[in-house]
Amino acid sequence: MRSGWYIMGKELENFETLFAAYLGVKYCVGLNSGLDALTLAVRALDIGTGDEVIVPANTYIASILGVTENGATPVLVEPDEYHGLDASKIEAVITPRTKAVLPVHLYGQSCDMKSICAIAEKHGLYVIEDCAQSHGATQNGQLTGTFGTIGCFSFYPTKPLGALGDSGAVVTNNPILADKLRKLRNYGSGVKYVNELEGVNSRLDEVQAALLQVGLKHLEEGNAYRKRIASRYLNEICNPRVQLPETRANCAHVYHIFAVLCPQRDALQQHLLDCGVKTQIHYPIPPHLQQCYARLGYGQGDFPISERYANEELSLPIYVGMPEEDVDQVIAAINSFEG
Numbered sequence: 001m002r003s004g005w006y007i008m009g010k011e012l013e014n015f016e017t018l019f020a021a022y023l024g025v026k027y028c029v030g031l032n033s034g035l036d037a038l039t040l041a042v043r044a045l046d047i048g049t050g051d052e053v054i055v056p057a058n059t060y061i062a063s064i065l066g067v068t069e070n071g072a073t074p075v076l077v078e079p080d081e082y083h084g085l086d087a088s089k090i091e092a093v094i095t096p097r098t099k100a101v102l103p104v105h106l107y108g109q110s111c112d113m114k115s116i117c118a119i120a121e122k123h124g125l126y127v128i129e130d131c132a133q134s135h136g137a138t139q140n141g142q143l144t145g146t147f148g149t150i151g152c153f154s155f156y157p158t159k160p161l162g163a164l165g166d167s168g169a170v171v172t173n174n175p176i177l178a179d180k181l182r183k184l185r186n187y188g189s190g191v192k193y194v195n196e197l198e199g200v201n202s203r204l205d206e207v208q209a210a211l212l213q214v215g216l217k218h219l220e221e222g223n224a225y226r227k228r229i230a231s232r233y234l235n236e237i238c239n240p241r242v243q244l245p246e247t248r249a250n251c252a253h254v255y256h257i258f259a260v261l262c263p264q265r266d267a268l269q270q271h272l273l274d275c276g277v278k279t280q281i282h283y284p285i286p287p288h289l290q291q292c293y294a295r296l297g298y299g300q301g302d303f304p305i306s307e308r309y310a311n312e313e314l315s316l317p318i319y320v321g322m323p324e325e326d327v328d329q330v331i332a333a334i335n336s337f338e339g
């Protein structure tokens with residue numbers, strides 16, 4: 001703060017270098033939010049009106065807003081049993097207008113990137129990864145964000161790597177895209193007052209960039225902390241009414257969200273509340289049934305798996321610093337649910 005340099009300075013450069021090095025990619029461009037990361041990634045790839053992007057039907061709304069913000073059309077695909085974009089359903093929806101696939105590593109588990117990237121390559125599609133919940137998650141030892149053309153991260157405070165406010169970033173190995181994204185975030189300008197592109201103001205400020213450098217040092221430790229809680233839930237919750245989350249073979253889940261499924265979800269949530277356990281739902285209304293996307297013409301029953309997850313999903317408490325006694329309490333409360 002005493003430096004008097006609050007925007008586009010050393011702290012941002014340092015964070016970008018450190019985060020790119022952590023992931024093992026060439027470039028990181030800090031931005032204002034995860035939504036901006038998605039929006040600008042789509043824009044940097046010149047995807048717009050008349051183009052289609054394949055997205056999961058069970059994601060947070062921001063993944064789809066990044067597409068529609070650019071005038072492109074989201075084409076929704078159902079998730080697999082790990083809540084990731086179902087690779088086996090992608091080819092059926094590819095058209096001559098399809099430009100990209102946008103897998104979302106929902107809840108902190110990698111999608112089947114091996115299969116998704118193979119399909120994308122076969123059809124000449126870009127891959128834009130939504131890693132807003134998956135900092136540190138891997139498939140076959142490879143970190144999410146490093147598989148596709150561009151990886152999009154959010155550093156919203158609750159995310160596995162969080163700032164003390166809004167911020168996000170994109171990562172890529174492509175120098176042309178990195179340069180374009182650097183310009184897009186700063187009014188489309190590389191040289192001050194020379195505007196090559198119609199850009200936006202989406203800069204990650206110095207204070208957040210400095211805090212994120214500290215946060216990055218603790219990312220692995222935080223992921224391990226949540227993983228220990230998740231192991232306890234997986235080992236000790238035994239209620240036939242509650243389906244526990246599964247991890248794909250060769251994937252490391254970072255448990256941003258510990259999502260269970262229960263057909264009597266609302267009763268379970270009330271029971272837990274009566275036992276002093278507050279839970280959340282991620283997410284109660286799937287994007288295709290949101291009012292803002294009525295124009296896309298989807299209706300109830302169009303994506304039954306996503307709709308079932310929206311009706312049955314419950315997120316158990318899981319956070320860095322959560323006391324063991326609280327974990328005990330959650331386990332006992334779930335095991336005592338009788339429907």
Ligand SMILES: *Cc1c(COP(=O)(O)O)cnc(C)c1O
Pocket residue numbers: 033034035036059060062063104106130132133154155156166167168
């Ligand atoms: C949080 C989140 C975003 C958006 O990130 P913001 O920084 O809040 O804009 C996008 N996609 C997913 C899956 C998220 O969880």
